[in-house]
Amino acid sequence: MFEPDKWPQEKEGYLSRIILTEWSEQSFGLMRLVEIDLGSGNDPRIVTVGGRPIVLYRGALHDQTQYYLYDMETRKTLAIQIEDDWFEYGKNWIPFDADGMIGAVHSFAPFRILQIDPNNGKGRIVAENRNSFNPKAAHDNFNIFRGGSNALKMGNKLLGFGHATFNPWRHHPFLWEMSDDKVLITSASVDFDAIYCRGFGIIDPTSLFYGSDERIVLGICGSERDWFFDRKRCLGGTFRQTV
Incomplete structure (x- = not known):
């Protein structure tokens, strides 16, 4: 670390x-x-x-x-x-x-x-x-909106999931879509809050694919750790050492 x-x-x-x-x-x-x-x-x-x-x-x-x-x-x-x-x-x-x-x-x-x-x-x-939509992450000064899974074509749209790096201990997935005219649309879902409430502050999308029943399946990687330090961040906002 x-x-x-x-x-x-x-x-x-x-x-x-x-x-x-x-x-x-x-x-x-x-x-x-x-x-x-x-x-x-x-x-x-x-x-x-x-x-x-x-x-x-x-x-x-x-x-x-x-x-x-x-x-x-x-x-x-x-x-x-x-x-x-x-x-x-x-x-x-x-x-x-x-x-x-x-x-x-x-x-x-x-x-x-x-x-x-x-x-x-x-x-x-x-x-x-x-575009001027360029919010910065405090720890590295890059845009908080970053890549995640691969992308899939659906009709005339391209879509995928990225992750928003709010803090080194908080990554939240977001859905993005691009139309034929290269217009970008992003949206966030509360569906991931249940994972966050189980202690997984870092939620990074990794893969997007069609399942056997033609439903779209999203693979994620979740972590309880701070990104740079060997410790966990409790939901209450305080730190505790990882055993």
């Missing part, structure tokens, strides 16, 4: 492994078929592009290559290169199928969309809608 203004300078100080696991659903439960270590990084998101499952993820801290894709069909890892010398890669990209290319929402302020070739990793900015 480290404090928000004391990020480690050495690469080894901030490492996490991305493990890709394939499961088979059996009568007795899930059976693990394949497990692949994609290396160090964070925020992996799986999207199906033209029927090909592809993992999009941020590289390790201080990595010379900042973003990668892993093609599950060819089992190849490619570095992503955006055709803009001044482009800031950031993290929490939101991938979607853009007619055989990888689309990705890069940010909400401005609302920026990327297009990436899954065959060579080269990409570019294809749409950018500047």
Whole structure:
């Protein structure tokens, strides 16, 4: 753990492994078929592009290559290169199928969309809608509205879930929609309050997919911990040490 203004300078100080696991659903439960270590990084998101499952993820801290894709069909890892010398890669990209290319929402302020070739990793900015809706998080001064799950196409709309980082101990999901004219609409739901009331202050959407009954299913990752400190925050607003 480290404090928000004391990020480690050495690469080894901030490492996490991305493990890709394939499961088979059996009568007795899930059976693990394949497990692949994609290396160090964070925020992996799986999207199906033209029927090909592809993992999009941020590289390790201080990595010379900042973003990668892993093609599950060819089992190849490619570095992503955006055709803009001044482009800031950031993290929490939101991938979607853009007619055989990888689309990705890069940010909400401005609302920026990327297009990436899954065959060579080269990409570019294809749409950018500047807006003044840019509330900042206190701990890092970035927009509080950030990426979350992958996105799905529904008719002429693209939709997904992001997370609003109000505090290092409070992430709340929000739904976003984009129409054909690139207009962005966001909304928050009280449906997640029940999870928050169970002590999970950090609620991060991770995956959005169609279930077997055609209902849309949202996967989330929940945590009781403060983002930077090894402790929990009680609902009453006081801290207690984690045992």
